[in-house]
Amino acid sequence: MKVMKFGGTSVGSEESILSLKRIVEAENDDVIVVVSALGGITDKLIETSKMAVNGNEGYVDEIEAMAQRHHNMIDAIIADKDKHDRLLAIIDGLLEQLRSIYYGVYLIRDLSEKTKAAIVSYGERLSSQIVATLIDGSRWYDSREFIKTTQKHGKHVLDSELTQRLVRETFAEIPKVSLVPGFISSDECSGETTNLGRGGSDYTAAIIAASLNAEVLEIWTDVDGFMTADPRVIHTAYTINELSYIEAMELCNFGAKVIYPPTIYPVCVKNIPIMVKNTFNPDAQGTVIKATVDNDKKPIKGISSINGTTLITVTGLSMVGVIGVNRRIFTALADNGISVFMVSQASSENSTSIGVRDEDADEAVNVLNREFAKEIQTGAMFPMHAESGLATIAIVGENMKHTPGIAGKLFGTLGRSGISVIACAQGASETNISFVVDSRFLRKSLNVIHDSFFLSEYNVLNLFICGIGTVGGNLIEQIRSQYEELKRTRRLKLNVVGISNSKRAMFSRDGIDLSSYREQLEKAEPSNVDHLRNGIIGMNIFNSVFVDCTASGEVAGLYQALLEHNVSVVAANKVAASSDYDSYLKLKETALRRGVKFLFETNVGAGLPIIGTINDLRSSGDKILKIEAVLSGTLNFIFNEISADVPFSETVRRAKEQGYSEPDPRIDLSGKDVVRKLVILAREAGYKVEQEDVEKHLFVPDEFFKGSIDDFWRNLPSLDAGFESRRKAIEADNKRWRFVAKMDRGRTSVSLEAVGSDHPFYNLEGSNNIIMLTTERYREYPMLIQGYGAGAGVTAAGVFANIMSIANI
Incomplete structure (x- = not known):
């Protein structure tokens, strides 16, 4: 029966x-x-x-x-x-x-x-x-x-x-x-x-x-059984096939409305299993609740929550060592029909915090103020302090008591997501860890816990991509093409929740369809940097990463606010890392303090692992003594192309036509891009360097950088004869031109140099980059990193690699 x-x-x-x-x-x-x-x-x-x-x-x-x-x-x-x-x-x-x-x-x-x-x-x-x-x-x-x-x-x-x-x-x-x-x-x-x-x-x-x-x-109800979390909040929540009586009771007591909590006790005593099934989907497996669960390896089974929590703190020096204070608290509340669902007490005994529902808060405060009226009057205790606008979350699982570090992982995960825990409680049975957070962070808390404890089928990274030009467009296409592969092989879901350009922005918590994002963006609302910042922070979404594929100083100005709100930043944009040193350092320190990432590997060398290598060397105790590098793919292309048949002006034109240079080649010829890259490398190597500190020995006269772009193209051939004369001279010495950036124990310079055939830079082809690192360990034989250092595809791939490194945290 x-x-x-x-x-x-x-x-x-x-x-x-x-x-x-x-x-x-x-x-x-x-x-x-x-x-x-x-x-x-x-x-x-x-x-x-x-x-x-x-x-x-x-x-x-x-x-x-x-x-x-x-x-x-x-x-x-x-x-x-x-x-x-x-x-x-x-x-x-x-x-x-x-x-x-x-x-x-x-x-x-x-x-x-x-x-x-x-x-x-x-x-x-x-x-x-x-x-x-x-x-x-x-x-x-x-x-x-x-x-x-x-x-x-x-x-x-x-x-x-x-x-x-x-x-x-x-x-x-x-x-x-x-x-x-x-x-x-x-x-x-x-x-x-x-x-x-x-x-x-x-x-x-x-x-x-x-x-x-x-x-x-x-x-029989309208859901397939107990879920790992509220599916209205966490779309990746799924049905739990088996629960113990204790686990089910804990989940019910903390907001899981599948079963009325008193239901469990009568059948638990008789060891009668409970089967939760869906009337609308009777063939679904459902959830069985029984005494013990076999082959149960997950440390936590589910997450439950109670929104609309008020935390009432009873505090006073008279509470220390006094027997019966807590009895008076709970007796007074019980006599007035007020339920307390969480208690947190300091070991010093001078304060006890209790969690009640918002609708009971005023009455609970009045009851306790009456109960301790004499103590409050004499100053031995303080009037009750009530803090509303909170939510209580519980993680539940009998295996928690067999798994060391659950609490540490829980609070560490919340901290990295910028979520402060206001109060917490854990029973000696270790089947429930309960904690209180600001209700604004309820959704974010549930998602990040569900994800980090592998209750979700996939680890999710939520991306906001700013800039959809050549780099941004390539990045989005790479994400789209790799999406299913990453889900299959890495259990990773890259969820693009925001895309913006200089005029418009769109946001979707559930993710944007990348097959038609350009069409969608054309219909999106107008945007500016303030709208973009408010949209990202306002979504308050977990595991979020802002990806800057622009060259905008205004967009780079958003990094500090985003990092402060625990949004990691991946930047192809060089502005932030090469701006004034104090701002750069503040960004780095904020990321470290907030437990998020500020990554900009593609600022130098596109997809080459230059900055990461420097960081790894320093982390291992090595010291960077000297950096010599060819950092401009554009300039390297120009000086590889120049010949008796191809004058200097023609090489510049070819660089623009083939997409190696900026639309205005003067940006490349001015050496500004190389200076910024050198400053970034020097800083990552541990030296305080500003752009103004770099000695600049340029090869194009200053007057060519004035006037219009048309003036520039019209006047550029006047430099051909001089370049050709100098080219013949270095060719006679079996040398080649390279625009070299140098850092020697903090002193920095950029200059056009003629290098001989015995130099590592001599055979550098096309638009490739090369970096030579002299360190205390690599003093006699410096480390060389060489490869393709320009192009939207490899830059996007470098950005993608930075994103993936965050997913691996």
């Missing part, structure tokens, strides 16, 4: 109630079916009673709407005319009673607890009669005859011993299908209608299952 409980959504529509019928009639065993009121009816009964007691005549229309809903349900599902008419007579009789009660409330303007209990009982009494008629051969039972309550502290609580005896007597002989209204009960002395509280239908089913030693208790 099994007990099956169907919730409000399972009897809320024609589709669901017919699914209930199919599920029950497919059972081979005898079953007791417990049903809730039609979905939303209990709330409607309560709302209508408030209208009546306040003299609002609109209550009459609400009653008629409820009556019509039940009539419509009967008309839709009961085809047999005799059954239809008999059922309608029963339903109309109950509805007439309900009208009379509401009318009485309306006349005398009084709504006692007794009357409230009577009113809300009609939801289950109506629905259970409908289901009993729908299922052929079923027999209806009135749960008020065997579910009995008694009064304690002004509240109706279950009389377990009497109820168990009456249940066994009632169901000594049972038909194949028994129908029972859940939730409702009666007082053991007066016989007045009472109830077991919201969610009490689950409790009714558990009481019956435990009393009759059922094989299983099935809870």
